[in-house]
Amino acid sequence: MTGQKKIRTRFAPSPTGYLHIGSLRTALFDYLFARKYGGDFVLRIEDTDRQRLVPGAVENLIKILQEFGLKPDEGPHKPDPKYAPYVQSERLPLYNKYAKTLVERQMAYYCFCATERLENLRKQQEAQKQPPHYDGFCRDLSATDVQAKLAQNAEYVIRQRIPKTGVTEYDDLVYGHLQFKNELLDDSILVKSDGYPVYNFANVVDDHLMEITHVIRGEEFLSSTPKHVLLYKAFGWTQPVFFHLPLILDEKRQKLSKRSGDVAVEEYLKKGYLKEAILNFISLLGWNPKTADEIFSLSELVERFEVEKVNKPGAIFDVRKLDFIDRQWRKRLNLKSDDDPLFRRAQTLLKDFPGNRKVLELVYPQILERIAGPSDLEERMAEFNFYFKEPRYDASLLLWKKLPSAQAKLNLQKLKRFLAGLKPEDFIATALEAKLKAFIAEQGMATGEALWPLRVALSGQKNSPGPFEILEVFAKSPAGIKIALNRIDKAISMLSDISKD
RNA sequence: GGCGCUAUCGUCUAACGGUUAGGACACCACGCUUUCAAUGUGGGAAUCCGGGUUCAAUUCCCGGUAGCGCUACCA
Numbered sequence: 001m002t003g004q005k006k007i008r009t010r011f012a013p014s015p016t017g018y019l020h021i022g023s024l025r026t027a028l029f030d031y032l033f034a035r036k037y038g039g040d041f042v043l044r045i046e047d048t049d050r051q052r053l054v055p056g057a058v059e060n061l062i063k064i065l066q067e068f069g070l071k072p073d074e075g076p077h078k079p080d081p082k083y084a085p086y087v088q089s090e091r092l093p094l095y096n097k098y099a100k101t102l103v104e105r106q107m108a109y110y111c112f113c114a115t116e117r118l119e120n121l122r123k124q125q126e127a128q129k130q131p132p133h134y135d136g137f138c139r140d141l142s143a144t145d146v147q148a149k150l151a152q153n154a155e156y157v158i159r160q161r162i163p164k165t166g167v168t169e170y171d172d173l174v175y176g177h178l179q180f181k182n183e184l185l186d187d188s189i190l191v192k193s194d195g196y197p198v199y200n201f202a203n204v205v206d207d208h209l210m211e212i213t214h215v216i217r218g219e220e221f222l223s224s225t226p227k228h229v230l231l232y233k234a235f236g237w238t239q240p241v242f243f244h245l246p247l248i249l250d251e252k253r254q255k256l257s258k259r260s261g262d263v264a265v266e267e268y269l270k271k272g273y274l275k276e277a278i279l280n281f282i283s284l285l286g287w288n289p290k291t292a293d294e295i296f297s298l299s300e301l302v303e304r305f306e307v308e309k310v311n312k313p314g315a316i317f318d319v320r321k322l323d324f325i326d327r328q329w330r331k332r333l334n335l336k337s338d339d340d341p342l343f344r345r346a347q348t349l350l351k352d353f354p355g356n357r358k359v360l361e362l363v364y365p366q367i368l369e370r371i372a373g374p375s376d377l378e379e380r381m382a383e384f385n386f387y388f389k390e391p392r393y394d395a396s397l398l399l400w401k402k403l404p405s406a407q408a409k410l411n412l413q414k415l416k417r418f419l420a421g422l423k424p425e426d427f428i429a430t431a432l433e434a435k436l437k438a439f440i441a442e443q444g445m446a447t448g449e450a451l452w453p454l455r456v457a458l459s460g461q462k463n464s465p466g467p468f469e470i471l472e473v474f475a476k477s478p479a480g481i482k483i484a485l486n487r488i489d490k491a492i493s494m495l496s497d498i499s500k501d
Numbered sequence: 502g503g504c505g506c507u508a509u510c511g512u513c514u515a516a517c518g519g520u521u522a523g524g525a526c527a528c529c530a531c532g533c534u535u536u537c538a539a540u541g542u543g544g545g546a547a548u549c550c551g552g553g554u555u556c557a558a559u560u561c562c563c564g565g566u567a568g569c570g571c572u573a574c575c576a
Binding site: 012013014016046048049051052115118122125126128129130131132133157175178180181184185186188189191192193194196198199200203217218219220221222223224244246247249251253254255284285286288290291292294311312313314315316317318320321323324325327331400433437440446447448449450451452454455456459461462463464465466467468 | 502503504505506507508511512513514515524525526527534535536537538539568569570571572573574575576
């Protein structure tokens with residue numbers, strides 16, 4: 001056991017200002033793998049693309065990871081002097097040093113080609129239906145030529161010198177044995193003209209220096225991995241185990257991206273999804289426990305996680321399943337409304353409705369109860385316009401379970417008369433319910449046959465809050481009770497029309 | 502175009518080479534319930550195509566097709 005190296009995984013996002021749902025999944029698997037096998041989970045920030053820098057992104061990343069319970073053991077927030085810094089833009093001298101080494105070993109070379117020439121080259125190749133690739137113009141520049149150019153302060157990049165022959169192969173934990181012909185690999189750029197390294201390079205250097213044992217990342221890196229393998233070989237470093245995760249796809253089967261809709265984890269949080277549900281849901285994308293259960297907490301996931309259970313095909317992100325899992329979690333957690341993000345979301349939405357707060361406070365618990373999932377919260381909320389607008393509905397809606405129209409009409413007439421005799425202070429949902437139910441029983445009506453038509457008459461909807469709540473809301477304003485009674489009248493007359501037919 | 506990966510219900514997926522191809526989401530019907538939700542019961546719904554290997558192929562091999570990914574001085 002002494003020779004065993006400690007397992008170390010890393011999550012290496014670019015600070016783009018938000019956390020991509022796919023990135024969260026990667027972070028989750030990094031975390032699960034590290035926890036499962038007693039390793040460390042490291043956060044490294046890949047900010048070598050200076051065009052895409054977003055201020056504050058790193059702090060946001062750490063915060064949100066923490067919120068999900070995926071707190072890295074190491075990272076910018078908690079550096080280990082042995083590996084720090086954890087932000088790539090602070091590691092420039094390192095990349096520089098290693099790039100030089102590569103050049104010395106003839107495994108990389110200076111390239112002075114102008115962007116314009118490269119663009120033309122690519123256009124030509126595309127026109128001739130050839131795979132676009134660097135033509136090796138600077139690959140065999142003599143040492144003196146290079147020195148001369150450098151002395152002139154010519155702009156340059158450093159390219160990887162890929163062997164012209166041979167095959168590069170590696171084993172992936174998920175995808176198995178993979179091999180690539182070297183001749184098809186491009187002499188891609190390692191260090192950009194601004195002195196910043198490119199992903200393919202910085203990644204390898206850092207993973208080695210940080211002693212990462214398992215590289216867990218999305219499948220999109222499957223075909224750039226041979227270049228990484230070649231770099232490990234060039235340096236004489238042992239390569240980590242590669243562990244690629246199947247892609248998360250949108251409903252069009254494309255890699256989930258900003259074009260697909262919401263990809264930012266923050267968006268889902270804002271919509272009111274529980275973080276437990278989000279984590280649970282994405283864990284099921286490309287991985288399955290092989291049991292009937294599928295509701296798991298983070299620690300349950302750690303317990304059940306196994307690499308063998310990771311699938312190869314890309315998985316479509318189906319928000320309806322997320323809704324389902326969210327409901328399950330909501331039930332499991334039994335949240336009080338103040339702790340429920342969905343509730344908070346509902347509250348902010350309600351602010352946009354043109355009514356008094358009292359109305360909303362009364363109906364919101366029902367909104368939440370009847371919700372299918374946060375994804376259609378907005379739609380459901382919009383239905384509550386019935387209070388402010390005259391409802392329009394089909395008379396057949398009033399007929400619950402094939403209730404005869406004459407019966408419905410009679411019931412409504414009785415109810416209306418009863419309601420008309422009540423005092424304004426009687427219109428408090430709980431008290432009203434007791435009174436109304438007593439009356440219904442006394443009249444020998446079936447509860448459903450009385451309350452269904454009443455509720456529909458008041459709201460005009462198949463799904464709405466209950467009649468007691470609606471009536472309480474109406475009774476808040478002096479004219480409200482009259483409006484409610486008018487609606488019942490209208491329903492009665494609609495039923496009369498039906499019975500004539 | 503080149504290279505790579507992938508291929509079971511609409512979706513997520515299960516099935517030592519032998520199953521009436523299973524489960525979950527979604528959908529539909531019915532029951533229960535004042536509606537919804539929840540719950541119960543039932544229903545429709547899949548092995549991409551073609552060859553092999555084998556007594557036996559969803560499973561192994563080959564080919565095709567399709568989808569996706571990569572093919573940037575993005576990651």
